[in-house]
Amino acid sequence: VMRDYVDQGFEVIVAHSFSYQDAVLEVATEAPETNFAWAGGIGQTAGNVSDYDQPFYEPAYLVGILAGHVSPSGRLGALYGFDIPVCHAMGEAMIAGARTVNPDATLTVTAVGDWGDVSAAKEAGLAQVDTAGVDYWIGCGEGPTLGSIEAAEETGGYATGYVGDMSELGPETVLASIVWNMEPIFDRLLEQTAAGSFEGEFMRYGVKEGALDIVLNPKLAQNVPDAASAAVDEARGAIKAGTLEVPFV
Numbered sequence: 001v002m003r004d005y006v007d008q009g010f011e012v013i014v015a016h017s018f019s020y021q022d023a024v025l026e027v028a029t030e031a032p033e034t035n036f037a038w039a040g041g042i043g044q045t046a047g048n049v050s051d052y053d054q055p056f057y058e059p060a061y062l063v064g065i066l067a068g069h070v071s072p073s074g075r076l077g078a079l080y081g082f083d084i085p086v087c088h089a090m091g092e093a094m095i096a097g098a099r100t101v102n103p104d105a106t107l108t109v110t111a112v113g114d115w116g117d118v119s120a121a122k123e124a125g126l127a128q129v130d131t132a133g134v135d136y137w138i139g140c141g142e143g144p145t146l147g148s149i150e151a152a153e154e155t156g157g158y159a160t161g162y163v164g165d166m167s168e169l170g171p172e173t174v175l176a177s178i179v180w181n182m183e184p185i186f187d188r189l190l191e192q193t194a195a196g197s198f199e200g201e202f203m204r205y206g207v208k209e210g211a212l213d214i215v216l217n218p219k220l221a222q223n224v225p226d227a228a229s230a231a232v233d234e235a236r237g238a239i240k241a242g243t244l245e246v247p248f249v
Helices: 002-008 018-030 057-070 085-098 118-132 142-155 183-195 218-223 226-241
Strands: 012-015 035-038 049-052 075-080 106-111 136-140 159-161 174-180 212-216
Touching: 002 012, 002 018, 012 018, 012 183, 018 035, 018 049, 035 183, 057 085, 057 136, 057 174, 057 212, 057 226, 075 085, 075 118, 075 142, 085 106, 085 136, 106 118, 118 136, 118 142, 136 142, 142 159, 174 218, 212 218
Parallel strands: 012 035, 035 049, 075 106, 075 136, 136 159, 159 174
Antiparallel strands: 174 212
C-alpha cells in the first residue's frame, strides 16, 4: 500500500501502527524523496522517516485523579492487550494520579493476550471484580477497552474510553475518555515537507502540545465532584506549564 502511495505521488505517508516498522523503513529506503512517519514511539528514525510517541500515560494520570475521587473502593483495574511499555505506563500513571487523592488506592492489572478479543477482556475484567473488587477501569487496546466497558456495565462500575470519546459506547459507564488529537503531529509533518526541511525526527506530543487529553461524558458529568474537576484542571495546567512531569514507568 505504501509503495502504491509513493507511485501516486503522495509527499507524506503516515504508517499509523507499531507493527509497520519494517515495512515503512524498507519503503522509505526505496523512495528517498517521499517523507514518512510511523507510530513507533521508540525513536526509530531515518533521514525521511519520523517516529512519533504515544504518551497515553500523561492523560492516564488525569484519569487516575478522577478515579481517586469517584471510586468508592479505590480498587482500580487495568486491562492491556499485552503488557508493553505504552500500556504498562498507562496503568502506573493512573494509580499515581489516584494516590494523590486516595493514598490507599490499588491497581489490579491483567494482560489479556489479545488486542481485539472483547469477550476475553470482559471476562478478565469480571475476574478483577471477583478477586479484587475493582470498580474503575482503564484499557489499553481496542478489545481490552471495549471489554472493560462491558464489565463495568455488568457490575455498575466505571470505564475509560481510549483514543477517542467513547461516551456513546457506554453512556452510563464511560465516565471519561482519553482522546488523541493527531493534528499537531500532522501539522508538523506537513510544515516540514512544505518547507523542504524534513529530517526524520522523534516527536513526542502529549498533553502540553494539545495532542492528548481527557474528556468527560456529559451524561455523567453530575457524578464528578467539583473537587475532582478542579484537581484534574490543576494537574492538566501543571503538565502544560512544565511544573508537573508525569512519571513514565
